[in-house]
Amino acid sequence: MIKILNRSRQPIAILENAHSVSYKKRLNEIWGASFILPLDDPKNKECEPFNYVEIVDDATGEYIGLFRIVPAKTSKSESSYAIQYECDHVIATLLDDVLFKYHQTINWTTRQNIEYILARQTTKHWRLGRCDFTRYFHYKWENENGLLGPLFSIAQPFDQPYEWTFDTTSYPWTLNIVEPQNAVSCEIRYGVNQREVHREVDPTGIINRIYPQGYGEGINQLSIEKVNNGVPYLQDDASISKFGLIPYVWVDRRFEDADSLKASAQALLKERSVPKVSYQVSAADLSSLTGVDAHKLKLGRIVRITDPDLGIIEARIVSEAKKDIVGAPGEIELEIANKTENLGTTQADLERRQQINEVYAQGATNIDSHDYNDNADQNNPASIRFYLPDEMVRVNKLELTFDTSEFRTYGKATEGGGATSTTTSGGGATTATSSSGGGVSTSTASGGGSSQTSSAGGGTQTTTSTRNFSQLNLMSGIPEGLSNAHVHEVQIPGDRFNHSHEITIGSHTHSVSIPSHTHNFNVPNHSHSVSIPNHTHDFTLPDHTHEIQHGIFKLNTTPSRVTIKVDGNTVPHTSTSGQNIDLIPYLGKDSSGRVNRGWHTVEITPNSLGRITAQITTQFFIQSRGGGNF
Known part of the structure; x- marks a missing residue:
């Protein structure tokens, strides 16, 4: 059954006349579908671009998914009178938004990174449901046209299988990233449900030594030496031993973190170190008839192919398609491969990388x-x-x-800040005694032998003053040994002494001659005692300035x-x-x-x-x- 919903997700038509209804699911890529309506079917008017298409496989009752109409091709000829509608899975709605400018996440979990991208939706069509991985890679995006590329790039560095799954039965739609089963869960056997098998072995893409290069250019380009023990490459020794050394320089400038670059290179090396072996299998879908789970050939499951000529092959189903769920519901086409292609390995992504590199800021x-x-x-x-x-x-x-x-x-003096009075305390109350160097005799030499002449102040006259006495008496003594001794007394009146003396000293000189000589002296042992009492010193520093002497010194x-x-x-x-x-x-x-x-x-x-x-x-x-x- 094909149901048409408008862009508000309201059912508006069921296409009873639709035929050649096909779908193709590819692992970790955008699914596709198509159907044809007669040109004169009135419900063509409901099949407008970007209206939604819900597809259910009536034969099995399986809900295939929700798609939206993109191109429509009209054919009118003698043999064709119809319109063919091509549809993309609604995961493509994530292409309607952009990551503008620069975005970076560091040391976030896988869930946090996915939710960061989904939060940039203009219309919140998608939410994250199940997330089986917790990795702490660093991611950087810049000027991304669409959110789907950044979203799918989150899982690119994983070194183990992963699968994006979608639930569009409720809104907002749910996106999951799960770890697929690694054990065989379904089977294709010759003579039972196998119709046709084509095997292709392609060794042209083998790489067993990879030199990862990330952001930057020249000597500044990101490499993995710091996180790989100084070695700039990764290699697979078993592949080298079997196929010889096949090196490859892998450049992806979206990587700016060495750990993420190395992890992504390891995943790529693991995938490319062996030849790609793929099987195109046409089988019969018996699950609706038998109800046996092993007959459910579904995307992502590990299938065992048992063929008498090819042997036993175990690989993952990477593509599931039906060409006509109405006219041939039991015919199913499968691609089984030892490698999976996703947005990181397809040619479309290589072109996308070139576009990104053109808008990425390199520096x-x-x-x-x-x-x-x-x-x-x-x-x-x-x-x-x-x-x-x-x-x-x-x-x-x-x-x-x-x-x-x-x-x-640049100067020798600075301005002073005077008008300060300070009193210092003395170190008084101390007594000091110094010992002499006594007992030493020393003779000093004179400057003798010289004659000195002094000039007199001659030519002066001096007159003494008159002295008056009242009387002068002079008496003789008695001679010793005389019995008849007597004395004599003379009296001189005082006026006899009135007189003066005049002295005249003529000009003259005095000459003195000092002969050469020495002086000897003896200093006995002695000491000096000094007692300094407690005291202070008072001083006042008046206000003043010091002129600056400018210059370079x-x-x-x-x-x-x-x-x-x-x-x-x-x-x-x-x-x-x-x-x-x-x-x-x-x-x-x-x-x-x-x-x-x-x-x-x-x-x-x-x-x-x-x-x-x-x-x-x-x-x-x-x-x-x-x-x-x-």
Whole structure:
């Protein structure tokens, strides 16, 4: 039965006259269907583009799925008078939206990543149901036309089978990603339900060594060495032993994370290391007649083919199709292969990658520098801080060049802040005794033998003043031994003494001759005792200024060595100059060895006053994204 629903999912017609109803389901791809209506059927008007088509297999009662009408081909001739309608499964509605600009998820689960994509639907047709996988790959998308490509790309790095399934019996429709059965669950046997088998072995696509390359270009292109023990490739030794070495450089610039790139390459290598063997099988669908589960030949199941000529083959059904569920409901066409094709391996996806690469922002290699010039000493190092932004995909080089010169200043005095009074406390109440170096005799030599002549102040006259006495009495003594002794007394009146003296000293000189001689002295042992009482000193500093003497003044000496630290890590370089010193080994890094994005510090400490002139040069690869457009 074919039912038509409008774009609001309301039933509007049942197509009784539809014939040649076919469908084709491919694993992890968009399913297709088609049907034909007579040109004069009035219900053609209900079959407008993007109306929905619900298909049910009347013979088995199986619900095939919900599709929507895309192209319609009208044929009018002697043998044909009909309109053929082509339909896509409604999973194609995810092609109606876009991922505009740049999107990135880091360390999210598989469920979180799928829900992130589904949340970008303009109309919420789909929701996530069952999710059997929990992986923590990093994903980045940019300017994607449609959400289906990004959605299917989430499972591309998986190294085990997976299957996207759809439930469109209720709305919103449910999307599941499940782990398919890996055991044989159905069978095709010659003489029972096998009608025709074609086998194709294609070794042309064998790859047994793969060199994965991701985002970037040249030396900055992402590779897997850091997550693959330094080896840039993956290989399958068993395939190499059997078929010889067949290498391949695989480039997909959508990958910007090495772990995701490696995982996707491993999945691709596993698939491509052996020849593709596919079987086109025409079989009879007996499940509606027998009710036996082994006769249900359904997409995704592992089938065993038992043929007397081909032997026993076990592989997965990757395509299921019926050409006419109305006219030939028991005829089913299957493709069974040891490899599955999906949006990551088909030619359509290769073309899509080329389109994506045209709009992806790749970036370019850049060189940046940070300059520094200032004084420093052993307590105040030259500190150079610089910032590495998150947009730096790779840091190729980070080098230091520096030189040391004399300390420099620009003035010799500064303005004072006087009017300060301060009292200092004395160190009194102490007694100190010093011991002499006594007992030493020393003779000093004179400057003798010289004659000195002094000039007199001659030519002066001096007159003494008159002295008046009242009387002068003079008496003689009695001679010793005389018995008849007597004395004599003379009286002189005082006026006899009134007189004056005049003296005249003529000009003259005095000559003195001092012969050569020495002086000897002896200093006995002795000591000096001093007692200083407690005391203070008071002083007042008046308000004053110091004039600045402007100019450039340098010390006459320079440091003899330096110590260099980068993010706290010491660089083994002590010379006072250096060129292109590699700082990469000393920069702060994360657990994977990647240089941290953000602030970094380089300190250069001289062992004395000096001036440091330095430059840090960075070569890096930066993405052409982020920020606004100003």
